[in-house]
Amino acid sequence: MPGAVAGVLARAGVTSGSRLCCCLSGGVDSVVLLHALCEARDGLGFTLSAAHVHHGLSPHADDWLAFCRDLCARLGLPFLSFRVAVRRDDPQGLEAAARAARHAALAQVACDWLAFGHHQDDQAETLLFRLFRGTGVRGAAAMAEMEPPADGRAGRLRPLLGLRRARIAAWARERGLAWIEDESNADPRFARNDIRHRIVPAIEPAFPAVVPVLARAAGHFREAGELLDQLAALDEAACGGTMLERDALLRLDDARLANLLRWQARRHGAAAPSRNRLAEALRQLRGTAAQHPLRLSLGALACCAYRGRIWLEDAEPPVPPAPQPWCGEPRLPWAGGWVAFAPAVGAGLSRAMLERGAALRLVPRASGLRLRMAADRPRRSFKNLCQEAGIPAWLRERLPVLEVDGVPAWAGGIGCAAGFACAPGEAGIEPVWRTRA
Numbered sequence: 001m002p003g004a005v006a007g008v009l010a011r012a013g014v015t016s017g018s019r020l021c022c023c024l025s026g027g028v029d030s031v032v033l034l035h036a037l038c039e040a041r042d043g044l045g046f047t048l049s050a051a052h053v054h055h056g057l058s059p060h061a062d063d064w065l066a067f068c069r070d071l072c073a074r075l076g077l078p079f080l081s082f083r084v085a086v087r088r089d090d091p092q093g094l095e096a097a098a099r100a101a102r103h104a105a106l107a108q109v110a111c112d113w114l115a116f117g118h119h120q121d122d123q124a125e126t127l128l129f130r131l132f133r134g135t136g137v138r139g140a141a142a143m144a145e146m147e148p149p150a151d152g153r154a155g156r157l158r159p160l161l162g163l164r165r166a167r168i169a170a171w172a173r174e175r176g177l178a179w180i181e182d183e184s185n186a187d188p189r190f191a192r193n194d195i196r197h198r199i200v201p202a203i204e205p206a207f208p209a210v211v212p213v214l215a216r217a218a219g220h221f222r223e224a225g226e227l228l229d230q231l232a233a234l235d236e237a238a239c240g241g242t243m244l245e246r247d248a249l250l251r252l253d254d255a256r257l258a259n260l261l262r263w264q265a266r267r268h269g270a271a272a273p274s275r276n277r278l279a280e281a282l283r284q285l286r287g288t289a290a291q292h293p294l295r296l297s298l299g300a301l302a303c304c305a306y307r308g309r310i311w312l313e314d315a316e317p318p319v320p321p322a323p324q325p326w327c328g329e330p331r332l333p334w335a336g337g338w339v340a341f342a343p344a345v346g347a348g349l350s351r352a353m354l355e356r357g358a359a360l361r362l363v364p365r366a367s368g369l370r371l372r373m374a375a376d377r378p379r380r381s382f383k384n385l386c387q388e389a390g391i392p393a394w395l396r397e398r399l400p401v402l403e404v405d406g407v408p409a410w411a412g413g414i415g416c417a418a419g420f421a422c423a424p425g426e427a428g429i430e431p432v433w434r435t436r437a
């Protein structure tokens with residue numbers, strides 16, 4: 001057991017400087033994990049602590065916390081505990097709500113790796129559970145043995161994932177270890193328990209290796225998912241990056257296009273959009289004329305199409321940003337996107353006019369904004385200019401305006417005001433507005 005655990009730690013690159021925290025429920029799996037980690041620590045020299053989450057759901061929750069604290073005191077390990085509040089009527093279900101609260105609490109531990117006691121039977125049960133609920137390839141990958149640290153978040157290790165539940169329990173008995181039994185593990189109202197106690201045992205007589213076979217299948221799904229991610233990254237690059245070029249994107253077939261949008265959604269930190277919503281979005285993207293702007297709901301995200309680009313953004317449109325001075329930076333962030341200022345000749349804003357200004361700043365458009373686009377033409381209203389330029393209502397609130405000493409000189413998607421426009425051959429600055437970073 002400690003050998004298998006040490007192997008996983010070595011593969012993850014755990015060294016003497018690493019800080020590990022064992023997520024300790026007090027059940028047999030995490031108690032075994034804790035002991036195996038103690039032994040591995042003697043060899044590898046990493047720092048080890050343990051953390052327990054008190055959900056307040058079981059009448060025994062205080063005893064479990066006390067058990068975990070005592071165990072760590074006996075092993076001489078630093079111990080952390082968290083009390084979380086879980087609503088019994090949570091719409092996502094009690095089990096899922098407890099899990100979400102637990103993971104949020106454990107995420108607060110200052111460490112490099114959180115170690116969990118999941119084993120091979122958990123893996124098989126997770127895969128079946130997800131398949132029964134119609135999961136896709138990514139969900140069918142179930143749990144990874146290692147999820148590296150990312151974005152300041154601790155990594156996750158599951159050092160027992162290759163081992164059967166019975167072997168772990170046997171090891172605990174041989175060592176004379178004590179652990180607690182969570183009565184909810186026997187409650188058939190939880191779908192996972194039903195899979196564990198009724199469904200897997202019913203399959204085993206016909207397929208004795210069902211558990212390791214399912215765990216292996218999860219590994220195949222994981223590989224397939226990784227390949228799909230690689231394909232999405234290649235497709236994104238071929239379509240010009242995050243803001244996808246419409247023509248190139250729509251040349252992809254539906255499955256590949258949906259794969260790319262799902263991948264972008266995950267990278268955006270959102271849940272993958274549902275199959276139906278994606279299918280509807282693709283239908284509209286393909287069925288709408290290229291110049292027609294679109295903003296389609298994909299749940300937490302919106303899929304936007306405008307001027308030859310297609311991109312995902314938060315469904316809640318960005319609030320108009322506060323004015324910000326422009327002091328010659330090549331690019332300023334703006335409402336989830338940016339405004340870049342590129343040197344030009346005979347195009348964009350006159351550099352000389354800009355240099356004459358004392359205060360240059362990017363501002364959201366003010367109500368009543370009017371611009372004179374040509375010297376011999378009257379000033380025109382913002383609404384009028386937006387209509388003419390085909391700027392949809394959902395983009396207008398975040399449209400950037402460059403002001404020179406309080407006078408609008410340029411408006412994103414519309415162009416330069418006549419008094420600031422560059423003459424032929426003159427040095428200029430061409431602002432470019434991108435709606436997404």
Ligand SMILES: Nc1ncnc2c1ncn2[C@@H]1O[C@H](COP(=O)(O)OP(=O)(O)OP(=O)(O)O)[C@@H](O)[C@H]1O
Nearest residue numbers: 023024025029030051052053054099115116117118
């Ligand atoms: N109350 C808890 N406090 C700390 N760690 C816990 C607690 N409950 C579970 N864990 C950790 O999570 C592992 C898996 O526990 P369990 O199988 O009960 O959870 P799960 O809901 O199936 O998994 P997951 O939380 O990863 O979705 C345990 O071995 C342990 O490492």
